[in-house]
Amino acid sequence: MRILHLDPDDMGNPLSGGGPVRTYEIYKRLARRHEITVLTPTFEGSTPDLHRNGIRYLRLGRKIRDHGSSHHITYLMSLPGAVRRFDHDLLIEDFMPPASSTWTPWFRHRDRPLIASVQWFFARAYTEKLKLPFHWGEEYGVRMYDHFVVLTEAMRDRIRGRHASANCRVIANGVDEALFQTAAAPGQGILYLGRIEIAAKGIDLLLAAYARIPEAERQPLTLAGTVQEPAALQALIDQFELQRWVSVLGPYDAASRLRLLESCRFVVMPSRTETFGMTIAEANAAARQTIIWDRAPMNEVASPSSPRVRAFDVDAYAAAMRELLGISAPQLTQLGEDTRLHARRWDWDAAADAQENFYLEVMELHQRGLRSSGRT
Structure with missing residues (x-):
């Protein structure tokens, strides 16, 4: 054909x-x-x-x-x-x-x-x-x-x-089969993966939520992906006084994605709109919880244990991040194993x-x- x-x-x-x-x-x-x-x-x-x-x-x-x-x-x-x-x-x-x-x-x-x-x-x-x-x-x-x-x-x-x-x-x-081979034990820090587009990907909402986490509870936030609006992104980071907490890495390849996922504690995916949400599937395959807004199609793709937050409720998103920052490593590892099993459907x-x-x-x-x- x-x-x-x-x-x-x-x-x-x-x-x-x-x-x-x-x-x-x-x-x-x-x-x-x-x-x-x-x-x-x-x-x-x-x-x-x-x-x-x-x-x-x-x-x-x-x-x-x-x-x-x-x-x-x-x-x-x-x-x-x-x-x-x-x-x-x-x-x-x-x-x-x-x-x-x-x-x-x-x-x-x-x-x-x-x-x-x-x-x-x-x-x-x-x-x-x-x-x-x-x-x-x-x-x-x-x-x-x-x-x-x-x-x-x-x-x-x-x-x-x-x-x-x-x-x-x-x-x-x-998803890439190599993601299923990563260690389930959590690393450190919060990770965003994907195109860094402020409105569509909800970066403004993410930074507003992250700024609500008390500094004593925070872990660094990494934004990895192509930056669409660098000046606007920097203005948001400055607005929320997050300069020493947020790192912007720029584009990544498959090997870098693997390292980033394995080294983080959990993933954030605050997109306002998606047709699927590849980052969700990839993070779940790597045994990482992904915090999403509770709306289609993200809530269809995410594992049952990945936190779902009422759409665009910044305070609730901050609370979900604080919860994943606070639970023990063994608990997070078990959640990761369950999440990875769910992600096996993405083949x-x-x-x-x-x-x-x-x-x-x-x-x-x-x-x-x-x-x-x-x-x-």
Whole structure:
């Protein structure tokens, strides 16, 4: 089967999130049996054509002068020609900014099936920021697609709330097997992992909560990940007088992630919005509790013992951190073992098998529909 995948991001991009990691992990397994091409935007340092473990990555669009969004806009503009130009049997489209859905259903080959992969579903934030109705793409644009891969039951409910007849398959992310080999005994300090984006990732809420912990009870807080707004981040650290308590490490690789998780006491994940929450799954696999807001999909992904806090209640988040700082190491180790057992459900091999099976099912459904309409 020839699979053409439209991905608005790439794991080589320093500003990328978890979506392109999923694309790579799934397809490096499926590439043993299928021909896979992934179309992504350009980014600083990208090459026009790249092969990773049997997957071909091709870049579309370009950056125009210093316009920060030009690579993404030109990528979107390039898609109609690219989809018509590259031979494929199955087309996969990752939902992308600014409206989640795109115009792909209008220009695709009608004799080949299309599946929407819901890695991004935050159009309302763009509506509020730019004062344009991008959220209509989520409210109405999803109805142009028949088949969906979603990461959580919560997202399946959201899609079906807008498109009742949608064929949705829940296929969660996996985690690196090496995380399950880390020591369960807790280290020292509090860890945040992921893109350091103040509003979306709730860094402002985290720092406000951390500042409420009495100094006598605190352990250092480490923020690891690409910083999106360095000046605004430093202003928050200064505002809460946390200069000697908070360390910002910047980007990390898989080996660094392993060391950071093994050396910390627990993980904080204060995101306002997510489509899955890879950090939660990774921390739980490493036997670390993760404090989250009690809202979907984070509360679906986190282990039962990971603390859930009423959404955006900063005082309650501070109390949850104080509790994990105060319990004994043997108690935290036992919680970690239970958490790791729960995280065994996040498996890349199982995800790849499930995704391949869904692809084949959709291909068969599509061929059946063509036969019944007399088009084959």
